[in-house]
Amino acid sequence: MSIRDWIDKNYPEPNLYRWVGLVLEGISATVLFLLMALTCVDVVGRYLFNNSINGAFELTQMGLAIMVFAQMPLITWRGSHVVVDLLDHILGSRIVKVLGIFSVFIISSSFYFLAIRIYELAERSLRRGEVSEYLKIPTGYLTEYIAIMSWITAACMLTYGAYRVLKGNNESQQFGE
DSSP: OOHHHHHHHHOOSOHHHHHHHHHHHHHHHHHHHHHHHHHHHHHHHHHHSSOOOTTHHHHHHHHHHHHHHHHHHHHHHHTOSOOOOSSHHHHOHHHHHHHHHHHHHHHHHHHHHHHHHHHHHHHHHHHHTOBOTTTOOBSHHHHHHHHHHHHHHHHHIIIIIHHHHHHTOOOOOOTTO
C-alpha cells in the first residue's frame, strides 16, 4: 500500500482538512513517542544510575497539554465524542436535532469564550515573564497554543458539528470500528 493510499484510507476529510488532520495527529504521535522515551530514560536513570532527569515532570505536563489540545479539533471535527443516547428513541428525531443544535451552540460558544480568557492569561504570563519552576520554560507560549486550539475546536464544532446534526449523521460508533 502506498502512502497516498494510506492517507486516503485513514483521512477521509476533504483536501485541506486532511492535511491539517495529518499534521495534528503527527504532532500528537511525536509528542506521545517523546513522552514514552522520556519516561523510559527517566526510570532507567532513576533505578540504574540513581539519578533522574531534572524537569521530567514539567516536560510530561507540557507534552500532555500539547497532545490533548492537538487532538481536540480532530475529535470534534470527526464527531468522535462520547455520545449517550438513552432518550433518543423516546424523544424523536426532531427534538434530538433541536437538542443537538442547542448543544453545538453551547459547546462552541463555551470553547470560544474560554479561549478568550485563556489567551488573556497567556498574554499576562508573557508580559510578566512567567516560566516553569525547574526548566525555566516560558509558560505563556503553551497557554497561547491551548487558546488557539480551543478556538479551532469551537470553529469545528460550530461548522461541522452543526452540519452533522442537521444532516443526521450523528449515529454512535461501535467500539473497535
